[in-house]
Amino acid sequence: xxxxxxxxxxxxxxxxxxxxxxxxxxxxxxxxxxxxxxxxxxxxxxxxxxxxxxxxxxxxxxxxxxxxxxxxxxxxxxxxxxxxxxxxxxxxxxxxxxxxxxxxxxxxxxxxxxxxxxxxxxxxxxxxxxxxxxxxxxxxxxxxxxxxxxxxxxxxxxxxxxxxxxxxxxxxxxxxxxxxxxxxxxxxxxxxxxxxxxxxxxxxxxxxxxxxxxxxxxxxxxxxxxxxxxxxxxxxxxxxxxxxxxxxxxxxxxxxxxxx
Numbered sequence: 001x002x003x004x005x006x007x008x009x010x011x012x013x014x015x016x017x018x019x020x021x022x023x024x025x026x027x028x029x030x031x032x033x034x035x036x037x038x039x040x041x042x043x044x045x046x047x048x049x050x051x052x053x054x055x056x057x058x059x060x061x062x063x064x065x066x067x068x069x070x071x072x073x074x075x076x077x078x079x080x081x082x083x084x085x086x087x088x089x090x091x092x093x094x095x096x097x098x099x100x101x102x103x104x105x106x107x108x109x110x111x112x113x114x115x116x117x118x119x120x121x122x123x124x125x126x127x128x129x130x131x132x133x134x135x136x137x138x139x140x141x142x143x144x145x146x147x148x149x150x151x152x153x154x155x156x157x158x159x160x161x162x163x164x165x166x167x168x169x170x171x172x173x174x175x176x177x178x179x180x181x182x183x184x185x186x187x188x189x190x191x192x193x194x195x196x197x198x199x200x201x202x203x204x205x206x207x208x209x210x211x212x213x214x215x216x217x218x219x220x221x222x223x224x225x226x227x228x229x230x231x232x233x234x235x236x237x238x239x240x241x242x243x244x245x246x247x248x249x250x251x252x253x254x255x256x257x258x259x260x
Contacts, residue, residue: 004041004044005040005044005056006034006038006039006040006056006059006060006063007031007038007039007040007041008037008038008039008063009022009037009038009039010037012039022039025039026039029042030042030043032045034056034057034060034105035057035060035061035064035105037064038060038063038064040056050087051076051082051087053087054072054073054076054087054090055073055076055077057090057105058073058076058077058090058091058124059124061090061092061105061106062092062124062125066125067092067125068092068093068094068095068113068118068125068126068127069090069091069092069124069125069126069127070091070092070093070109070126070127070131070132070135071091071093071107071109071127071132071135071136071139072085072086072087072091072136073090073091073092074091074126074127074132075132075133075136075148075152077121077122077124077126078121078126078129078132078152078157079155079157080129080132080133080148080151080152080155080157081147081148081150081151081192081193082148083144083147083148083193083197084143084144084147085136085140085144085148088105089102089103089105089106089107090105090106090107091106091107091109092106092107092108092109093108093109093110093111093113093127093135094108094109094110094111094113095111095112095113096110096112097110097111097112098110109135111173113127113131114169116128117131117166117169118131128162128166129152129157129158129162130158130162130163130165130166131166131169132152133145133148133149133152133158133163133166133183133186134163134166134167134170134179134183135170136148137149137175137178137179137182137183138170138173138174138175138176138178138179139175142178142181142182142185142200143197143200145178145179145182146182146185146186146196146200147193147196147197149163149182149183149186150186150187150188150190150193150196151193151196153186153187153188154188154189154190154191163183163186164183167179167180167183185200185203187199
Protein backbone atom coordinates (compact mmCIF):
# COMPACT_ATOMS: atom_id res chain seq x y z
CA UNK A 1 0.00 0.00 0.00
CA UNK A 2 1.78 3.09 -1.26
CA UNK A 3 0.24 6.34 0.04
CA UNK A 4 0.99 9.35 2.20
CA UNK A 5 -1.13 10.77 4.99
CA UNK A 6 -4.07 9.12 6.70
CA UNK A 7 -5.96 6.13 5.35
CA UNK A 8 -9.34 5.53 6.96
CA UNK A 9 -10.86 2.08 7.03
CA UNK A 10 -14.12 3.29 5.46
CA UNK A 11 -12.24 4.81 2.51
CA UNK A 12 -10.08 1.70 2.12
CA UNK A 13 -13.10 -0.61 2.03
CA UNK A 14 -14.85 1.68 -0.46
CA UNK A 15 -11.82 1.43 -2.76
CA UNK A 16 -11.84 -2.38 -2.67
CA UNK A 17 -9.29 -3.07 0.09
CA UNK A 18 -10.48 -5.73 2.52
CA UNK A 19 -10.13 -5.90 6.31
CA UNK A 20 -7.89 -8.93 5.80
CA UNK A 21 -5.51 -6.93 3.62
CA UNK A 22 -5.40 -4.15 6.21
CA UNK A 23 -4.71 -6.66 8.96
CA UNK A 24 -1.91 -8.35 7.02
CA UNK A 25 -0.35 -4.99 6.14
CA UNK A 26 -0.24 -4.17 9.86
CA UNK A 27 1.28 -7.56 10.71
CA UNK A 28 3.99 -7.02 8.07
CA UNK A 29 4.77 -3.62 9.57
CA UNK A 30 3.65 -1.74 6.48
CA UNK A 31 0.76 0.04 8.24
CA UNK A 32 0.54 1.75 11.62
CA UNK A 33 -2.82 2.26 13.33
CA UNK A 34 -2.93 5.87 14.52
CA UNK A 35 -6.27 5.10 16.14
CA UNK A 36 -8.80 2.33 15.48
CA UNK A 37 -9.89 2.67 11.87
CA UNK A 38 -7.19 5.19 10.90
CA UNK A 39 -3.89 4.08 9.40
CA UNK A 40 -0.67 5.56 8.06
CA UNK A 41 2.12 3.88 6.15
CA UNK A 42 5.09 3.03 8.34
CA UNK A 43 7.50 4.52 5.80
CA UNK A 44 5.69 7.85 5.79
CA UNK A 45 5.26 7.90 9.58
CA UNK A 46 9.01 7.45 10.05
CA UNK A 47 9.67 10.70 8.14
CA UNK A 48 7.61 12.78 10.60
CA UNK A 49 8.92 14.51 13.71
CA UNK A 50 7.08 14.23 17.03
CA UNK A 51 4.94 17.33 16.43
CA UNK A 52 3.88 16.12 12.99
CA UNK A 53 3.06 12.68 14.35
CA UNK A 54 0.93 14.29 17.06
CA UNK A 55 -0.91 16.44 14.52
CA UNK A 56 -1.60 13.32 12.46
CA UNK A 57 -3.17 11.71 15.54
CA UNK A 58 -5.20 14.85 16.23
CA UNK A 59 -6.49 14.90 12.64
CA UNK A 60 -7.45 11.24 12.87
CA UNK A 61 -9.44 11.86 16.05
CA UNK A 62 -11.07 15.00 14.64
CA UNK A 63 -12.16 12.96 11.59
CA UNK A 64 -13.89 10.44 13.84
CA UNK A 65 -16.24 12.97 15.48
CA UNK A 66 -16.53 16.77 15.60
CA UNK A 67 -14.21 18.02 18.33
CA UNK A 68 -12.46 21.27 19.21
CA UNK A 69 -8.75 20.51 19.51
CA UNK A 70 -7.09 22.32 22.40
CA UNK A 71 -3.95 22.54 24.53
CA UNK A 72 -0.84 21.17 22.80
CA UNK A 73 -2.86 19.75 19.90
CA UNK A 74 -4.14 23.23 19.07
CA UNK A 75 -0.72 24.75 19.75
CA UNK A 76 0.92 22.47 17.17
CA UNK A 77 -1.83 23.17 14.63
CA UNK A 78 -1.26 26.93 15.13
CA UNK A 79 2.50 26.50 14.70
CA UNK A 80 3.57 27.29 18.26
CA UNK A 81 6.63 25.78 19.91
CA UNK A 82 5.69 22.96 22.28
CA UNK A 83 9.06 22.33 23.93
CA UNK A 84 8.96 19.47 26.46
CA UNK A 85 5.16 19.15 26.40
CA UNK A 86 3.90 15.53 26.38
CA UNK A 87 2.55 14.59 22.95
CA UNK A 88 1.31 11.03 23.44
CA UNK A 89 -2.34 12.14 23.63
CA UNK A 90 -4.45 14.38 21.42
CA UNK A 91 -6.29 17.04 23.42
CA UNK A 92 -9.79 18.39 22.90
CA UNK A 93 -12.23 20.51 24.91
CA UNK A 94 -15.92 19.66 25.06
CA UNK A 95 -17.38 23.05 25.95
CA UNK A 96 -19.24 21.41 28.84
CA UNK A 97 -18.29 21.33 32.51
CA UNK A 98 -17.48 17.66 32.96
CA UNK A 99 -14.68 15.65 34.52
CA UNK A 100 -11.72 15.32 32.19
CA UNK A 101 -11.44 11.92 30.50
CA UNK A 102 -8.18 10.24 29.50
CA UNK A 103 -8.08 7.45 26.98
CA UNK A 104 -5.24 5.55 25.36
CA UNK A 105 -4.60 8.23 22.72
CA UNK A 106 -6.73 11.20 23.73
CA UNK A 107 -7.56 13.51 26.63
CA UNK A 108 -10.93 15.26 26.71
CA UNK A 109 -11.03 18.39 28.85
CA UNK A 110 -14.33 19.47 30.36
CA UNK A 111 -14.67 23.24 30.56
CA UNK A 112 -16.89 25.91 29.07
CA UNK A 113 -15.97 27.13 25.60
CA UNK A 114 -17.62 30.21 24.14
CA UNK A 115 -18.03 30.73 20.39
CA UNK A 116 -15.33 33.40 20.45
CA UNK A 117 -12.82 30.96 21.97
CA UNK A 118 -12.75 28.52 19.05
CA UNK A 119 -12.28 28.82 15.31
CA UNK A 120 -11.51 26.76 12.21
CA UNK A 121 -7.95 26.77 10.89
CA UNK A 122 -6.74 24.59 8.00
CA UNK A 123 -9.84 22.45 8.29
CA UNK A 124 -9.50 21.82 12.03
CA UNK A 125 -11.66 23.21 14.84
CA UNK A 126 -9.22 24.71 17.34
CA UNK A 127 -9.26 26.82 20.45
CA UNK A 128 -8.07 30.33 19.60
CA UNK A 129 -4.37 31.08 20.10
CA UNK A 130 -5.05 33.07 23.28
CA UNK A 131 -7.27 30.38 24.79
CA UNK A 132 -4.69 27.75 23.77
CA UNK A 133 -1.80 29.55 25.48
CA UNK A 134 -3.78 30.11 28.69
CA UNK A 135 -5.05 26.51 28.79
CA UNK A 136 -1.50 25.21 28.48
CA UNK A 137 -0.25 27.69 31.08
CA UNK A 138 -2.89 26.44 33.54
CA UNK A 139 -1.82 22.82 33.12
CA UNK A 140 1.95 22.72 32.70
CA UNK A 141 5.11 24.11 34.23
CA UNK A 142 6.04 27.78 34.21
CA UNK A 143 9.01 27.32 31.85
CA UNK A 144 7.11 25.25 29.30
CA UNK A 145 4.17 27.67 29.32
CA UNK A 146 6.39 30.70 28.75
CA UNK A 147 8.09 29.01 25.80
CA UNK A 148 4.68 28.37 24.19
CA UNK A 149 3.49 31.92 24.85
CA UNK A 150 6.72 33.51 23.61
CA UNK A 151 6.42 31.66 20.30
CA UNK A 152 2.76 32.68 19.91
CA UNK A 153 3.61 36.34 20.54
CA UNK A 154 6.67 36.22 18.29
CA UNK A 155 4.68 34.78 15.39
CA UNK A 156 1.91 37.34 15.79
CA UNK A 157 -0.67 34.68 16.61
CA UNK A 158 -1.80 36.51 19.73
CA UNK A 159 -1.51 39.91 21.44
CA UNK A 160 -1.00 40.87 25.07
CA UNK A 161 -4.56 42.19 25.18
CA UNK A 162 -5.95 38.89 23.91
CA UNK A 163 -3.96 36.97 26.51
CA UNK A 164 -5.28 39.23 29.29
CA UNK A 165 -8.84 38.70 28.05
CA UNK A 166 -8.30 34.93 27.97
CA UNK A 167 -7.00 35.06 31.55
CA UNK A 168 -10.10 36.95 32.60
CA UNK A 169 -12.34 34.35 30.97
CA UNK A 170 -10.45 31.56 32.76
CA UNK A 171 -10.41 33.25 36.17
CA UNK A 172 -12.52 30.50 37.81
CA UNK A 173 -10.68 27.55 36.24
CA UNK A 174 -8.12 25.31 37.88
CA UNK A 175 -4.54 26.54 37.58
CA UNK A 176 -5.40 30.16 36.81
CA UNK A 177 -2.72 31.49 39.18
CA UNK A 178 -0.09 29.51 37.31
CA UNK A 179 -1.36 30.97 34.05
CA UNK A 180 -1.33 34.55 35.37
CA UNK A 181 2.32 34.20 36.43
CA UNK A 182 3.36 32.60 33.13
CA UNK A 183 1.56 35.14 30.93
CA UNK A 184 3.20 37.99 32.84
CA UNK A 185 6.62 36.57 31.90
CA UNK A 186 5.89 36.10 28.17
CA UNK A 187 7.43 38.33 25.51
CA UNK A 188 7.66 38.60 21.74
CA UNK A 189 11.42 39.34 21.89
CA UNK A 190 12.69 35.77 22.16
CA UNK A 191 13.57 34.27 18.80
CA UNK A 192 13.63 30.65 19.94
CA UNK A 193 12.90 28.26 22.78
CA UNK A 194 16.56 28.49 23.73
CA UNK A 195 16.33 32.25 24.15
CA UNK A 196 13.13 31.95 26.19
CA UNK A 197 14.72 29.44 28.54
CA UNK A 198 17.91 31.49 28.85
CA UNK A 199 15.92 34.59 29.75
CA UNK A 200 14.04 32.74 32.47
CA UNK A 201 17.27 31.30 33.89
CA UNK A 202 18.88 34.73 34.07
CA UNK A 203 15.83 36.40 35.59
CA UNK A 204 15.61 33.60 38.14
CA UNK A 205 19.31 34.16 38.92
CA UNK A 206 18.61 37.79 39.74
CA UNK A 207 19.44 39.63 36.52
CA UNK A 208 17.40 42.82 36.11
CA UNK A 209 14.80 42.36 33.38
CA UNK A 210 15.94 45.45 31.46
CA UNK A 211 19.39 43.91 30.99
CA UNK A 212 18.07 40.71 29.43
CA UNK A 213 17.36 40.56 25.72
CA UNK A 214 19.55 43.32 24.29
CA UNK A 215 19.93 42.82 20.55
CA UNK A 216 23.25 43.35 18.79
CA UNK A 217 24.05 43.78 15.10
CA UNK A 218 27.26 42.98 13.33
CA UNK A 219 28.45 44.29 9.97
CA UNK A 220 30.88 42.15 7.98
CA UNK A 221 32.58 43.55 4.84
CA UNK A 222 31.44 41.87 1.66
CA UNK A 223 32.28 42.14 -2.02
CA UNK A 224 29.46 44.62 -2.70
CA UNK A 225 29.19 46.88 0.29
CA UNK A 226 28.33 45.18 3.55
CA UNK A 227 26.72 41.94 4.52
CA UNK A 228 24.47 42.88 7.41
CA UNK A 229 23.98 40.11 9.97
CA UNK A 230 20.75 40.18 11.92
CA UNK A 231 21.31 39.95 15.65
CA UNK A 232 23.77 37.15 16.33
CA UNK A 233 21.62 36.35 19.32
CA UNK A 234 20.24 37.87 22.46
CA UNK A 235 23.09 39.39 24.43
CA UNK A 236 22.67 38.32 28.01
CA UNK A 237 24.05 40.78 30.55
CA UNK A 238 24.33 40.49 34.26
CA UNK A 239 26.02 43.03 36.52
CA UNK A 240 27.44 44.78 33.48
CA UNK A 241 29.09 41.79 31.84
CA UNK A 242 28.09 39.33 29.16
CA UNK A 243 27.29 35.88 30.48
CA UNK A 244 25.75 34.09 27.53
CA UNK A 245 24.66 34.66 23.97
CA UNK A 246 21.92 32.39 22.67
CA UNK A 247 21.81 31.92 18.94
CA UNK A 248 18.32 32.46 17.53
CA UNK A 249 16.54 30.73 14.70
CA UNK A 250 17.73 33.34 12.21
CA UNK A 251 21.20 33.87 13.62
CA UNK A 252 23.84 33.83 10.92
CA UNK A 253 21.44 34.52 8.05
CA UNK A 254 22.77 37.26 5.87
CA UNK A 255 20.77 40.00 4.22
CA UNK A 256 22.68 41.80 1.48
CA UNK A 257 22.42 45.59 1.58
CA UNK A 258 21.89 46.99 -1.90
CA UNK A 259 24.63 49.26 -3.27
CA UNK A 260 23.96 52.82 -4.53
